Amino acid sequence: MTGPSGLRSVEEHAAAVAALLAPAPAVRLPLARCLDRVLAEDLVAAIDLPPFANSAMDGYAVxxxxxxxxxxxxxxxxxxxxxxxxxxxxxxxxxARIMTGAPVPDGADTVVPVERTDAGVDRVRIDAAPAPGVHVRRVGEDVTAGTVVLRAGTVVRAAQIGVAAALGNAELAVRRPLRVLLLSTGTELVEPGRPLGPGQIYESNAAMLAAAVTEAGGVATVAHFVTDDVDRFRAALDRALDLPHGDGPAGDDGPVDLVVTSGGVSAGAYEVVKDALTGAGVEFAKVAMQPGMPQGAGTLAAPGGRRVPVVTLPGNPVSSYVSFEVFLRPAVRAALGHPDVTRPVVRVPLSTGLDSPPGKRQFRRGQLDAVTGTVAPWGGPGSHLLGWLAGADAMIVVPPAVTRLEAGDDVEVWLLG
Amino acid sequence: MTGPSGLRSVEEHAAAVAALLAPAPAVRLPLARCLDRVLAEDLVAAIDLPPFANSAMDGYAVxxxxxxxxxxxxxxxxxxxxxxxxxxxxxxxxxARIMTGAPVPDGADTVVPVERTDAGVDRVRIDAAPAPGVHVRRVGEDVTAGTVVLRAGTVVRAAQIGVAAALGNAELAVRRPLRVLLLSTGTELVEPGRPLGPGQIYESNAAMLAAAVTEAGGVATVAHFVTDDVDRFRAALDRALDLPHGDGPAGDDGPVDLVVTSGGVSAGAYEVVKDALTGAGVEFAKVAMQPGMPQGAGTLAAPGGRRVPVVTLPGNPVSSYVSFEVFLRPAVRAALGHPDVTRPVVRVPLSTGLDSPPGKRQFRRGQLDAVTGTVAPWGGPGSHLLGWLAGADAMIVVPPAVTRLEAGDDVEVWLLG
Structure with missing residues (x-):
């Protein structure tokens, strides 16, 4: 809710963003494309593992x-x-001379390892009598047909792909990655690799946010950035929403699930995103946080009338990054059914003090010191300090009511990993 | 070195595998393909950030x-x-009416936020005098041209892509992912998705190892598995090594850096990998570990005479997985210059006791209990227990000299993440 300051709380805006995203639909993908995706359904074993009694050793079945x-x-x-x-x-x-993994013949109850024999081919001398069953892998001893092997919500990694294959599955039902369209705005922006004129800066938000979307489990498409012109912005958006969405790592094309813009949402005279989308289904608000105060969230009409969720981030690069971490990463991961929606959170002492504005939650970049177990503020609070952000491995979170913390005070820290 | 048991130590075999892999060469990739790659060179700032003095607020420069x-x-x-x-x-x-990020004009030393004015367009009434410089972002205040912004060896994530773009870089020099060719052997193997006959099992190692290669930072190509026939094995290998290597996520085709086989290296009568590669540059050894005792490493001659590193893993799925974790993952990550070569290691108490074979390092699958801070052995030691592996989140490592551990004993645990 909006507090006495007239600002919207971080929690309220986070809830507004999360409410925009429906759970990602399930899709069946070949195993090779399931890595790091989230299982959409329980995986039930269709067969026993092992499927037949087999020898655990090279040797002789007797x-x-x-x-x-x-x-x-x-x-x-x-x-x-x-x-x-x-x-x-x-x-x-x-x-019967038998190799590891080979079926134990009916009637045999014991496997003698080759090392306890003379390894004969026509006749074999056996020097030891292992207990029956010791070197036999029984049917279903690992997995019984009909049981749940992997629960919905499991993140698929190498071992999960292994067991799925061993059970005969060539594909798995996973949550389809959210398709996110990114669009940066700003007349001052120049594409990296080209010459920079006076008053211009390189566009960095789209590439940075695309990586953040990928890390969160989505698939990003970057639309070419546009100048601070409402008509051009709206045209670029419509064009991007009308196009077949690009080929993501999951290869599953389809309509965009979410539009994320950066820039053009502040209190200035040329706020292209705000001007284009106010009254069109997007609510703009000042959120009680630093950085990242100007935010927007809602839906917009795509060509054809479909309404597409849109989240409008501020344009300062550190504000964009922090806003993604605070609002979009948890929302995207929740929509994917990911078990880890938030970053790992710890409480550790500050190595040096810091100031924080009254009434706002401050998100400061930090660097952890593994030796002392403390966290240091990494650079100042300025939302343009991207170089410092790139050297940080943590986010320090200061509550709205706190305006000063001293060295030694415990703070909440998000591990950026 | 080979101990009194006649077995090679885990350390010795790990060193042999690591010695096969040269450092991955540097390659320049577009930013969008650099995520999770390792920087091959220091990134030196070509420009200042900010590149010009600009306003931190919407307001008036005076x-x-x-x-x-x-x-x-x-x-x-x-x-x-x-x-x-x-x-x-x-x-x-x-x-001068000025917007956030716009260049502060020469002669101006102060920015007054619009909130401290009447927001006039032709004339403006100013109610406060901020200290000069307070709302001005100075040239190079974040990054100074000529300084190292990101060190070689840094893992590239969203923030690093952001600062690279902001400094005008459209691409980065990163370590090229290792190209790994995977080949499973075994007459008993059937492709997942097809019907299973008596005595047959589904092939799972290649898909599992491909995911493990990807997680380690490499690019995997899977060759179709072959029966236990030396000529067919060698032909399949030559064919795969002769082909242009498939399109990995990094898109950089080229010759294979490493061949990894699974199966056919044990003491049985039909050991296709051992039979095909013994005397051809690959040394086979019994390693003092459980599971994963039969191992091989060396080089083989590819068509054209080039020698390609090859590591031959045992075929039991859990043996393959553990062998990859113990030998290949650290070697691949070291070749990539990755800062995290090994899994995170902790020492925690066991929740239940376990037995371990004398003279062998045992790698047991485990599951951590966050509440009690203990680790439980997850399934037995059997190398066929893939279902249990898929439910584990840790590897318990028992030293060769230890044959029994009780509940409460501290053990070394690798966090599989």
């Missing part, structure tokens, strides 16, 4: 009864490599 | 001398939006 006296010499009645699909039952009084 | 008496009313002599490239010096006795 009946325990035939090893009553040791050493025992038995004729080798069959040879069972892994992959043998026509294994016959074991005849009493014989041994 | 000379402090003109605010001697308050309120002061001054004619507005120019309007300076962000992006204005032809800003004239400020005439004495006038104010």
């Amino acid at each position: 009946r325990a009864a035939d090893l009553a006296a040791l050493p025992a010499t038995l004729p080798v009645s069959q040879d069972i490599p892994a992959g043998r699909t026509d294994t016959a039952p074991l005849r009493a009084g014989t041994a | 000379r402090a001398a003109d605010l001697a008496a308050l309120p002061a009313t001054l004619p507005v002599s120019q309007d300076i939006p962000a992006g204005r490239t032809d800003t004239a010096p400020l005439r004495a006795g006038t104010a």
Whole structure:
């Protein structure tokens, strides 16, 4: 809610942003494209693992009864490599030469490792009698058919891909990454790699936010930035929303799920995003935070009438970054069903004091010191200090009611990882 | 070195694997492809940040001398939006209307926020006199041209992409991801998604290892798996090494840097990898570990005579996974110059006891309990327990000399993340 200062609280704006995003739909993707995605459904085992009783050792499958006296010499009645699909039952009084992973023949209850034999091919001398079952992997001993192996909401990594494949799955149902369209505004912006004129700066927000979207689990498309001109802004937006959305790492094209703009939302005379979207479904507010006070969130009409969620971030690079961390990263991860919606949070002592504006939550860049277990403010509060941001590994969060913290005071710290 | 048991130590084999991989060469990639890559060179700022003195606020640029008496009313002599490239010096006795990020005109030493004025367009009434410089961002105040902004070895994330773009860089010199060719062997293997016959299992190692390679920072290509036939294995390998290497996420095609096989290296009668590569530049050894005892490492001659590093992993899925974690992940990350070569390591108490074989380092899958701060062995030691592996978040490491640990004993734990 809006406090006595006339500012909207961080929590209120975060809730407004989160409410814009529907849960990402499930999509079936080949295993190779599932890494780091979130499972959309429980994975139920269609088969047992192992699917058949098999040998845990290279050796000989025998009946325990035939090893009553040791050493025992038995004729080798069959040879069972892994992959043998026509294994016959074991005849009493014989041994089957068997390899790791190969099916244990019916009738055999014991596997003798090759190291406890003379490794014979036609006949084998056996010097030890292992307990029955010791070197046999039983059907379903790892996974029983019909059981849930991976829960919905699990992040898919190498081991999860491994077990899914071992159970016969060529694809998995995962949350489709959100498709995010990024559009930066500002007449002063120049594309990196080109010459910079007086009064101009390089456009950095779109590339930075695209990386942040990817890290959050989304797929970003960057629209070419536009000058502070309402008609051009709106035309660029419509053009980008009308186009088939670009090929993301997940390859699943489709309409944009979310538009994120940067710049043009402040109190100045040329605020292109605010001017274009006020009254069109986007609410602009001052949020009680530093940096990142000017914010907007809502929906806009795409060509064809579909309403698309839009979040308008301030243009100062550090404000953009902090706003993404505070509002968009948690909202995107919640929509993806990710188990880790927020950054890891710790409380550690400050190594030096800091000042914070009254009535605003301050987000200061910090650097952790693993030796002393403290955090240092990294650069000043200025929202243009991108060089300092790039050297930070933490975000220090100062509550609105606090205006001064001293060295040694505990603070909330987000680990940027 | 080889111990009294005749087994090679984990350290010795790890060193042999690491020695195979040369440092990954540097490559210049567009910013959008640099996320999570490692910087190959220091990034030196080509320009100052900010590149020109600019306003931190929407307001009016004035000379402090003109605010001697308050309120002061001054004619507005120019309007300076962000992006204005032809800003004239400020005439004495006038104010320039200025927006955040716009160049502060020569002659002005003070910016008055619009909130402390009547926001006039032709004339402006100013009610406060901020200290000179307070709302002015000075040239180079964030980054000075010629200084190192990001050190070689830095992992590139959103903020690093942001500052690189802000300094005008359209691309960065990063370590090229290692190109890893994966080849699974085993007559018993069937592709996931197809019907499974008796004695057959689904191939899972290649998909699992491809994900592990990606997580380590490499790019994997999976060759179709082959049966336990030496000629077919060698032909498949030559074919894969001769082909132009597939399109990885980094898009930089080229020859394979490393071949990783799984299966066919044990003591059985049908060990295709061992049979094909023994005497051809690959050394096979038994390593004092459980699981993962049979290992191989060396080089093989690719078509054309180039020698390609090859690491041969055992075929049991958990053995493959553990071997990758122990030998390949650190080697790949070291070759990439990654600051985090090993997994994070902690020592925590066991929640239940476990047995470990004498003379071998045991790697047991574990699950951490955040509430009690303990780790539980997750499933037994069997190298076929892939379902249990997929539920683990930690690896418990038991030294070779230890054969029994009780609940409450501290153990080394790798956090699998």
